[in-house]
Amino acid sequence: MDPRALYQEVIVEHGRRPRNFGPLPDANYRARGHNPLCGDRMTLYLKVDDQGIVEDARFEGEGCAISMASASLMTEAVKGKTVEEAELMFENFHDLVMDTHEAKRPIDLGKIKILAGVKDYPSRVKCATLAWHTLHNALEGKEEASTE
């Protein structure tokens, strides 16, 4: 198994230098995500405007390259999207990495598709989905997410 299929340049780079990393003082949605199995932790902040558009997204935390890169790419991707689109992306991303092909309402995931390789590493799927579960919980108003 060639690890480069999973650890593509973009993932390694985002893992090393995550975008949108840090607090967001005027966030109106936030949630903490935790994968107790491996100790990955993150806090996600969202600023959603009156029209339901994600104006800003930032995160803090620590974890493996996959979870950090996934959070980094996610915060980039959801900016400018509506809350509904962000939730759709969560569903589509989940299907992509679980390899279930059940997405009822497909949406183009763009750059995030680079994480598809994680589906060949079942023990690492939760690393990739932690940020998205945290996003989903933030939007649902739940403050804690766990991917154990």
Add this chain to the structure above:
Amino acid sequence: MIDVNRIRADFPGLAQTVHGKPLVFLDNAASAQKPRAVIDAVAHHYAHDYANVHRGVHQLAERATDAYEGAREKVRAFLGAASTREIVFVRGTTEAINLVAHSWGRHALRAGDEVLITEMEHHANIVPWQLMAEEIGFTLRVAPILDDGRLDMEAFAALLNERTRLVAVAHMSNVLGTVNPVQEIVDMAHAHGALCLVDGAQSVSHLPVNVQELGCDFYAFSGHKLFGPTGIGVLWAREALLEAMPPYQGGGEMIREVSFQRSTWADLPYKFEAGTPHIVGAIGLGAAIDYVTAIGLQAIAEYEHGLLEYATEALESVPGLTLVGRAPHKGAVLSFVMDCAHPHDIGTILDGEGVAVRAGHHCAMPLMERLGLPATTRASFAFYNTREEADALVAALYKVREIFA
């Protein structure tokens, strides 16, 4: 002397490739591979001698009982115990410690008492005591470690007092590899009137253990880390303690007489073996004990010490790698972190190279907290591992650097 090639030929699980690479199995602290002798003993028993134990009047029941009780005698000799009455078969170390916490704990501990553990304990030697502390109201105290992974013996001594009723300590740390000075710890505990439980999950497969020489009061270990089956383990305890302790679970096998008014308990060790036991697991464990005893635990310990020294030096040569756990007396467990990559990413890259390690908190979250680390990568060796495999580990770590550094 260990003839490692001959030994490797005894372990069918080792002779395979993963992801197209020869398997380098360095996850022995989690569970060990099985020699043909164990696999055959289990299969043979199921095929030829299987029946329930202790009850039947027929030939197979007699054969099964002989084999099961034969395994108990092997365990007794292996631990240097005085009597098979002191050998209780359980599911594993975790159940053994839970048995002591529930049975002895409820019987002997009171509010205001103290149980002393250490910062390097596995969750299995923390949580059972927390559960009982909540129920009974005794206090759980924790002896700290030093930065190199040794137990802080001064702090340990200072925590012992007349309220201490039990010291529960790992013989060998599953994360740091530290081998604790159990004999000294036992003497100190006894001097304060406390008993001592030793968690032997990591030690029995790597160094000779004699419970009478150690002087401890309880000793627990698991079969699967000793090259035996899963689901079987042993609690050894002094006969007088077991006699005084109430049953842990009720059911068949553990009774003498039952009426709806009251029941009386079977003799030791059956008082603590309710229900049909893991008969074939015990027989497999007996075969595993025969196997390691024929090689000799002293020879195993010496061979693994050579591996530890070699692997320590090899890992230290990897740029950006820091070993966690540098106690002078340790087993062949090498936990480490790298500045360029997270333990889980390291584990995944190593797996791609055929090298099986563990990444995570290793069921020792309080220890991770103490070390200030969310996780480590851990390579743990057994006597079937080789220096070439340590080299393969290092080569795979350079792959990690290639991708991340």
